[in-house]
Amino acid sequence: MFSNGVVPGLTHIVEALTEEGDGVVIQSPVYPPFHELVTGLKRELLDAPLRQVDGRYEMDFDALDTQMRKAKLFLLCSPHNPVGRVWTESELKQVVELARRHDVILVADEIHADLTYPSQRHTALNRLDDNVITVSAPSKAFNIAGLFASYIICPDGAMRKRITQVQNKHHVLPTPFANTAIIAAYTDSRAERWLDQLTAELEEQATYLVNRFNEELPQLKTFLPEASYLLWIDFAALDLEPEARKKWLHEEVRLFLSPGGPFGESGQTFERINFGTSRAVLDEAFKRLTEHADGKAFV
Ligand SMILES: Cc1ncc(COP(=O)(O)O)c(C=O)c1O
The missing domain is CATH 3.40.640.10 (Type I PLP-dependent aspartate aminotransferase-like (Major domain))
Known part of the structure; x- marks a missing residue:
């Protein structure tokens, strides 16, 4: 239907x-x-x-x-x-x-x-x-x-x-x-071919991003996705309430992510990033996050 x-x-x-x-x-x-x-x-x-x-x-x-x-x-x-x-x-x-x-x-x-x-x-x-x-x-x-x-x-x-x-x-x-x-x-069949390229690229992008988090920002916990273009990131170590985290992300880091609260109680400390974008945009986002997280106290 x-x-x-x-x-x-x-x-x-x-x-x-x-x-x-x-x-x-x-x-x-x-x-x-x-x-x-x-x-x-x-x-x-x-x-x-x-x-x-x-x-x-x-x-x-x-x-x-x-x-x-x-x-x-x-x-x-x-x-x-x-x-x-x-x-x-x-x-x-x-x-x-x-x-x-x-x-x-x-x-x-x-x-x-x-x-x-x-x-x-x-x-x-x-x-x-x-x-x-x-x-x-x-x-x-x-x-x-x-x-x-x-x-x-x-x-x-x-x-x-x-x-x-x-x-x-x-x-x-x-x-x-x-x-x-x-x-x-x-x-x-062109749609099928395009999709084959897309899924391969998304898997590569997911692995790249999770590796960068693990190596450069291990305080923020990520979960390697098995499908799609979304990464679920636990910001608990930053010890900021959701509203304060949002303000920090928007006003200092200049990064707009999806806050985890509306996904359920356990999502309060999380943000969801959409990585279905170019490597250049992603690298810039990651750079902003690492630079600003640098001066932060982690619990
Ligand atoms: C699990 C899931 N269902 C449904 C949707 C949205 O579907 P639609 O735009 O067709 O209502 C989304 C979009 O983010 C989704 O992630």
């Missing part, structure tokens, strides 16, 4: 398949609209926060089990924004297993999947379970968010009907530009 954006798609699915007060599970830190759409629709937000294990984020299956018991639906971010994980098949099988056990509807936002790095392998959740609802778009991979072109894959006819009713209520209509872009993105 067509949808005019992944966030509207997720919102319409939650509106169609759950009632006010029903539980919806998310795994923080996660893309802020996941929090906002659930609370905005007056559903209960059930968080099963990710865990940091040996410098990388993992799912907390005990927390997921506890929250899924009370939930109607689970919003999975795969690959995950902001932590950059490409979930393994074994991790996703455990998610499917828990969802079956607790009769929870699985909804996977796979908008970053096309940007999975060459060294990694993305597993589409609907390969592991026929009832999964997938929401995605070519907008990240091909940088066409302005076209509002996305889609929902929902194999269950009854659910599809309910989602369509909500979409109709909200006047969701495809545009010829959006449809043409979706078809071109997924069928034109």
Whole structure:
């Protein structure tokens, strides 16, 4: 089904398949609209926060089990924004297993999947379970968010009907530009070649940036992404409250990053950088950060 954006798609699915007060599970830190759409629709937000294990984020299956018991639906971010994980098949099988056990509807936002790095392998959740609802778009991979072109894959006819009713209520209509872009993105061999170059370049850029942090600014902790163009950086060692950190970054460093707070409680000490830019811009940003961090006290 067509949808005019992944966030509207997720919102319409939650509106169609759950009632006010029903539980919806998310795994923080996660893309802020996941929090906002659930609370905005007056559903209960059930968080099963990710865990940091040996410098990388993992799912907390005990927390997921506890929250899924009370939930109607689970919003999975795969690959995950902001932590950059490409979930393994074994991790996703455990998610499917828990969802079956607790009769929870699985909804996977796979908008970053096309940007999975060459060294990694993305597993589409609907390969592991026929009832999964997938929401995605070519907008990240091909940088066409302005076209509002996305889609929902929902194999269950009854659910599809309910989602369509909500979409109709909200006047969701495809545009010829959006449809043409979706078809071109997924069928034109030039798009495929371009994407192959892009993912290789993004992996190189991610490795470069994380190495620089490790060598030149080890006080700031980073997590090597496995997909996409986002790096999640822990500024905890700087010992600045989020507002003071923002002021420092904007007014002294002259760097505008995405503050981590809206991604969930554990994101308070974090900033997210978008490294989908030229090496020159990135080097300049890194130079500003190291120069200004130099005079700072780290805890
Ligand atoms: C996980 C995730 N879902 C959805 C979106 C946005 O999708 P759309 O612009 O189609 O609503 C983003 C963009 O940052 C994202 O990271």
